[in-house]
Amino acid sequence: MQENSFDTIVIGAGAAGLMAAWELAQTGRKTAVIEAKDHVGGRAHTITDKNFELPVELGAEFVHGDLELTKLLLKKAGVEQYTVKGDIWQNEGDELDKQSDFIEDYSALNKKFKEIKEDITVAEFIEKHLQGKEFEEARFTLKNYVEGYYAADTHKVSTLALKEELNSSSDKQYRVEGGYAKLVEYLHRQCKERGVQFFLSNPVKEIKWKEDAVEVIAEQNSFISSKILVTVSVGVLQSEAIRFSPAIPEKMDTAKKLGFGPVIKTVLQFDEAFWKKKEFTQQKNLDKLSFIFSKTVIPTWWTCYPKNAAILTGWSGGPHAEEIKDLSNEEILQKALESLSEIFNVSVNLLQLKLKGWHIANWVTDPFSCGGYSCEVVNGKELKEVVRQPIDNTIFFAGEGLYDGPEIGTVEAALYSGRETAHRIIASS
Ligand SMILES: Cc1cc2nc3c(=O)[nH]c(=O)nc-3n(C[C@H](O)[C@H](O)[C@H](O)COP(=O)(O)OP(=O)(O)OC[C@H]3O[C@@H](n4cnc5c(N)ncnc54)[C@H](O)[C@@H]3O)c2cc1C
Structure with a gap:
């Protein structure tokens, strides 16, 4: 396999992308994650600032209840939560x-x-x-x-x-001791230990595809793979910043009807x-x-x-x-x-x-987020199902905004969607 050739490419290193990459790599698939920003975590982004008494959560901050996957991962990572x-x-x-x-x-x-x-x-x-x-x-x-x-x-x-x-x-409601960065760091570490390759500061511009053959054109270089998983936010999908060739108008038109709040x-x-x-x-x-x-x-x-x-x-x-x-x-x-x-x-x-x-x-003017998180519009469940359906078992979509369950707009939703879609890719190969 060539240097930039992978079994699966994941676009976006947020919670969904990291979770999916980990699952994929565990089955021995050669996996790459291409991320636009210079750091992983996406909308779960904790920073430290010497002027602040505590780590600063620029994105996700709360764990909204006893959430299965978040709780499990925090436990595995040895990170505590505390009650709000x-x-x-x-x-x-x-x-x-x-x-x-x-x-x-x-x-x-x-x-x-x-x-x-x-x-x-x-x-x-x-x-x-x-x-x-x-x-x-x-x-x-x-x-x-x-x-x-x-x-x-x-x-x-x-x-x-x-x-x-x-x-x-x-x-x-809980907060994560040390911030969501602790969860992100854990997922990132698990991915790297299983050989996932990360390409940061490399926004994807175009996805050229046919069944089981994808070429990803990013700002710094190009990649090839047989499957691709797109985990960018609904806001980014709606902005059409990533071009698909051939175009996928049904997906894009439906994605534009989904709710994504500033x-x-x-x-x-x-x-x-x-x-x-x-x-x-x-x-x-x-x-x-x-x-x-x-x-x-x-x-x-x-x-x-x-x-x-x-x-x-x-x-x-x-x-x-x-x-x-x-x-x-x-x-x-x-x-x-x-x-x-x-x-x-x-x-x-x-x-x-x-x-x-x-x-x-x-987060509204951030071109790699284009908003905060999703909300369910009238008939939202049906619309999400349309976007979630893979195209020719080659292009898959995941992320917080496509999750079908009660924890809408959360890190849990992203993790869940990433894991579920990775299993779908594994089953399709
Ligand atoms: C201000 C704020 C507060 C929040 N508070 C909470 C909270 O308290 N609790 C909670 O559970 N959830 C909260 N959320 C929601 C939670 O952060 C998200 O649901 C979750 O992090 C989304 O993960 P994701 O992987 O689906 O998407 P993202 O985290 O958006 O990951 C997608 C990744 O794709 C990258 N990307 C975008 N375009 C490209 C491109 N062209 N090429 C390559 N990469 C690209 C992005 O940079 C990003 O890293 C909050 C969100 C925000 C914005």
Whole structure:
């Protein structure tokens, strides 16, 4: 076999690509991973910064429940998770109020969910089923949840998928000790030990293919293989940055209908946890602050609680990210400080003095992500199935956005999809 000739080429070294490459290499297949960026991990990207008290998660941060594959891999890697605890607060105007959960009074909302027989968007659901004063709170928290947590537009998201996710999701949330980088490093190590070859800083431009014969043209060089697995995000697929020859219009047109939400993350290190000082919180005790929701430009914030660190993370998802996506990082920082100034009783000038470090992760303008993560649109399951179907047992697709299960938009979804598709490739050879 020639130097740049492989049994299988995986495009993308995110969680899905790494998991798939590991599975493929375990069966003795000569496997390559071609990655556009200079590092592996994709949207699971932890960095260390000497100005920050803790590793900074620019992408994935939470483990949303006791997730089978994530838990298993962390255990194998000898990496601990710790439980996310603390209080949830809501800010409106000058008011700071404690919330009992991410979605208040879920049982009343669930009763309303049961009224729907056919799938509709969340915006239609709010319009048709949540009218009247008694649902004011439910309307606010549901919209916040979809735009924030789901990073999605209520006009696109499927109510039935949201209901399924809310009913199956665990109350438990964890963080990975040392950050998701620990999981990524473990997968990367496992791949390399099994002979997977990595080609970083090498964006793929074109895939020329016929049955069992693929030529991959990347920025630095070309490769050949009999099978190819594409794990780039749905956003990248939709951007058509990778050309297929011959073209695959059915896949591309269907991929364009999938939901993929914009996300911008703002991580700020301060000299002290000023939100624990009652002069900034209308005399309320925010010592255990975990999440705070507001109506400011950057509406959602969280601390590192239960870890003791003066770090705040701002979250802009869905329409909130659209609003600021074209601003420079400095301008987004300014919006972040203005938002915090509105939420807490503290001036922008003082916040500027207290700021010791900052990172803006604008995943929307990142050409190798083109957004944050997927959300399920109406009829999303059928659309994903169309994209997932291999072409002539030669071109395969995987990744978080094509996963069919309840853990939508997560690292678990990516790992699961990568593993499942690798098994499909193995079975087809
Ligand atoms: C801000 C943010 C917060 C998140 N928070 C959480 C969370 O708390 N918990 C959770 O479970 N999940 C979270 N997620 C989602 C999670 O990060 C993703 O679901 C998961 O990491 C996706 O993995 P993937 O392998 O499918 O895709 P990716 O990680 O996107 O991997 C695809 C890879 O393909 C590469 N690529 C793109 N184009 C090309 C090209 N032309 N040539 C070669 N390579 C290319 C990319 O650089 C990337 O490395 C978050 C995501 C974001 C953005």
